[in-house]
Amino acid sequence: MLRTWRQRITIADVVVWIIGLSIAFVVVYGSIKTIEVGKYNTRVWIDLTITGLALGGVYALIALGYTIVYGVLKMINFAHSEIFMSGPFTAVFLALALYKNGFWNSHPYISLLLVTLLAVTVSSTLAVLLERIAYRPLRTAPRLVPLITAIGASFFLQYAFRGFFGSGLQAYPELGFLKGTWTFGSIPVYKTQVVVIISALIMMLILYGFVQLTKMGKAMRAVSEDKEVAGLMGIDVDRIIMLTFALGGASAGLGGILYILLFPVVHFFMGFIPGLKAFTAAVLGGIGNVPGAFLGAMILGILEAVGPSLFLDGMGIAAPYQLKDAIAFIILVFILIIRPSGILGERITQTKA
């Protein structure tokens, strides 16, 4: 006999919904208040949104790695944030060397290309090595085991890079052709932001095309559907998983280069927060889903850029910008309460648990 709705609801559900509703209330109330006060004009909001889109582009490229690895292994690659860090952190030395002998300023386009290639290669190689050494032997182990391995690998890589390159900050030299702004209509936009948004969009399209249209991509999707059956169909599962890591790593490396266009400073701990955000983006869009990762990242980027001023400023909270990371995490919790499968996701959390 079916139970009535009243019997199906537990106290836990009620509390969860109260938490969710109060977050929603704060958001709506804060926004109305802020707009009423009218401290910021439209230009500021547009600037913030564009900043958010650029951030979102970076998150999208990192989130892709989480999403496709989750797709094939059903596991969160905790060390992905370190793979993101490794690319730009290694490439900074090439950039500095090029800068020293003047090549950076005389051939900025080629320099940027070289630096990008190095970053992508390093990130991608590291991702493949990580899979080979740390994850492959544990594929049949209980679920908690590879997860803990991934956490360990994350810290190992972080501090290995700290040991290699030191714990200080390293700054990328400036790129002359990306200084200043372009004007669209009457709105000036930083060149770097435009470049980041457009490259992220193009890269996501290429990667999505790769997953959807090529034979390799098809094999990848088959493996993520069912590893054993894919193996029976003649797909080399180990190779596809390696490819997945390589692809995720490459896109993280690219994301890293875009990130340093926005914030041209690298250090060994730089991966942690963007990695966590990108994961949030992947969950927000629906983990395992490539367009979802992009959508989630853009939404998260905008929320993070606009959110502190929009939600919190009106309520008279001092220095709301300090809480931008907290906003991202609260969004994560909120999404998981309201719709654990994400915006575009299937209901993975329950069906494939």
Place this chain on the structure above:
Amino acid sequence: MTNKSTLKQLFSAGLINGGIIIFLGLVGMIETFSQRDIVSGLVSMGFILLFLPFFVFGYSIAKKEPDQSLRTVLFAGGLTGLVAGFTTALLPILGQFVNIRDMFMNASPTLYSILNFNQGIYLGGLILMIVSGIIGALGAGFLLIPPRLRNAFLQAVVWTVLLGLMRDLLIVMIARWGAISYIFRWIFASSGLTITGALVIFFLVGVVYYWRSGKKQDLPVKKILSKKQKNIRFGKLVAAVILMLLLPQILGIYFSEILDNVGIYILMGLGLNIVIGFAGLLDLGYVAFFAIGAYVVGVLTSPEMGVIQITFWQALPFALLASVTAGVILGLPVLKMRGDYLAIVTLGFGEIIRLLSLSDWLRPYLGGTQGIQRIARPFIGSLELKTQGQLYYLIVAAILIAGFIAWRLKDSHMGRSWMAMREDEDVAQAMGINLVATKLSAFATGAFFAGLAGAIFAAKLSSAYPQSMNLMVSINVLCLIIVGGMGSIPGVFVGALVLMGSPELLREFSEFRYLVYGALLVVMMLVRPEGLWPEARRKLELHESMEPDALPNDIPTVTENPAG
């Protein structure tokens, strides 16, 4: 004798071995550790770090060799060592021609001269190759020694190295003993052990261990103890407790400080062990509850905050209540999540708490980046517990209570529900276990212990800073549980002593602490996922589901352990 495929194996093992040493060098470990003497003027820690991989690789490659005759084994080990030595020698040669120091800050001339025995890159490289070949062969030959002798040798080496490392602390400790200290003085040099001291320790431990290991040959069966044996066991327990109570008096302030820190981690470990080890919920935001415990005590007892000012004991229940409430509130939204989601959400929660405590918004209430100062210390009667030695007793009392609770919970109805849930949530639910209540109780219990630890921590420092509530605390606790053995209560103690004690003993180590912890987590999961002191059921579970050849066959059991 050796065919082509094994030859290839030997070469790749040698390459990996060389790669590891180059890694250790570039990360800076070899150079840093070479400043620490084990045997004065003869053996440094860096020396051990440099040559141990050759030995281990020689040993393990020889073990894989199908033909175990002396010749093949020595050949395999020697060749591996040779290749490894050659690979390592390439680093200084590369460094000679290319300036890699701009990038790798540890690629210094000092490192090269350590690798080259101060003999220049070519001659030194040759010496390194020969030495590494010999060490690889020795490692391989070690396999052929009878196991009893081998274990005795290992124990002797481990104890010698340990005592050498602990020299600075031991000197301080025995200095307190007055006249007795002269018996031990000659063992220690100005850094590390004297050569005679090292030899004496080595042979003493080796002989004692060899003699002891010959005595017990019986199978590790849990026997029903006779009354006399029970009395002996009880006596031992009493002696252990008395020793534990006297420790701060024997050891002095510095050791007490270490013990206090280890104790706080044990307390947190006991709590997280319930969440991760018993209930299988991977919580990475555990520091949040610790922070809540510390901050509640801070806000309620510090005169700076001006809310109310009560004593530590009055504030403690509020701190615990707040932590438990936070545990339940965090638990509710994550109820339906799988393990990996849970890890990230809890990580996010920990960060939220830290960001809030740092923010200017809550500065009037939580002190912002400055934290809270002048937190009240606990009083017993009119005695203020403020020295390390006095706080030690408070921590021991808390650990005893927490340990007792954890131990009793483990085999209780609730503990069994936790473990059932850990093995399979769906089956557990089908068996009538209320998942909501079970998960929440795990979170709440874990949060309770963390809150207790946080409150004591705040009282100990008499201040609470957001900087000390970072993610690394959670990672430390996670590591000590994994290393000790998930779900094992003695494992928490072992893990805390090993992981939290060692950075204090080995100052140079603290720089590489998280590097080693990270590697340790990976290696533990690959080789020995049940931990150093495993819980029986957990061990079974982990080994059942893994491929049989994924694990080495000779995992030493607890009964072989002298502590067991």
